[in-house]
Amino acid sequence: MQQNREMSKGASSPVIGLTGGIGSGKSTVSAKLAKLGACVIDSDEVAREVVQPGTKGLQSLVDRFGTQVLSGDGSLDRAKLARSVFSDSEARSDLNAILHPLIEREIIRQVLACSTIGTLPIVVVIPLLVETNAAERYGFAKVVVVDLPEELAVARVVASRDMTEGDVRERVAAQASREERLAKADYVIDNSADSADLDEQVTALWEELKALS
Numbered sequence: 001m002q003q004n005r006e007m008s009k010g011a012s013s014p015v016i017g018l019t020g021g022i023g024s025g026k027s028t029v030s031a032k033l034a035k036l037g038a039c040v041i042d043s044d045e046v047a048r049e050v051v052q053p054g055t056k057g058l059q060s061l062v063d064r065f066g067t068q069v070l071s072g073d074g075s076l077d078r079a080k081l082a083r084s085v086f087s088d089s090e091a092r093s094d095l096n097a098i099l100h101p102l103i104e105r106e107i108i109r110q111v112l113a114c115s116t117i118g119t120l121p122i123v124v125v126i127p128l129l130v131e132t133n134a135a136e137r138y139g140f141a142k143v144v145v146v147d148l149p150e151e152l153a154v155a156r157v158v159a160s161r162d163m164t165e166g167d168v169r170e171r172v173a174a175q176a177s178r179e180e181r182l183a184k185a186d187y188v189i190d191n192s193a194d195s196a197d198l199d200e201q202v203t204a205l206w207e208e209l210k211a212l213s
């Protein structure tokens, strides 16, 4: 698959998309890959960066939704923003039209910055990779899916986060199915066993990704 034209012009390293459902282990796997030497870009982090105080992103949100989406210290109040767009499809589409290009541009900028510091694989973590057609939009060289049975993902999230089983199942239902995700995978990490097993798989994956360089 061809990489995004802008990325392929500048990036000398393979750019890999990594995804998985809620609680699948994306953060755990990407932290292991980072330890092995991957340059990791987390799209959730980028989404927060582009609306930090002083950014064009935050200003655009205030221009569209008003200062009521700000908290006392001038930062974005995500709960208030969510309330402003809840049950208003036009507002939601405006929100996406503001944020998505900023996030995409910043991811591309970070990919190019990573590629200036070496030629090792670059890993972009995108939870909604399948839902947003990100593999095609970015033209990732390969897609990695972290997979496990839904029951286990739900149990791990409930055990480690302040979320009820109902909350997690609602999120699962709103995301792509396991099958839809697996259909996009070039590599599958099976995270249904323990951390040692995961380590072994991630190390083997890293060797394969490095061979793409």
Ligand code: ATP
Pocket (backbone or CB within 6 Å): 020, 021, 022, 023, 024, 025, 026, 027, 028, 029, 127, 156, 157, 160, 191, 192, 193, 194, 195, 198
């Ligand atoms: P989210 O979609 O919510 O961002 P995620 O896909 O990034 O989640 P992690 O946060 O990496 O998933 O993992 C979810 C939980 O499962 C964490 O508490 C993590 O420590 C735990 N976990 C991950 N892998 C394993 C494993 N192999 N064995 C036991 N627990 C694990």
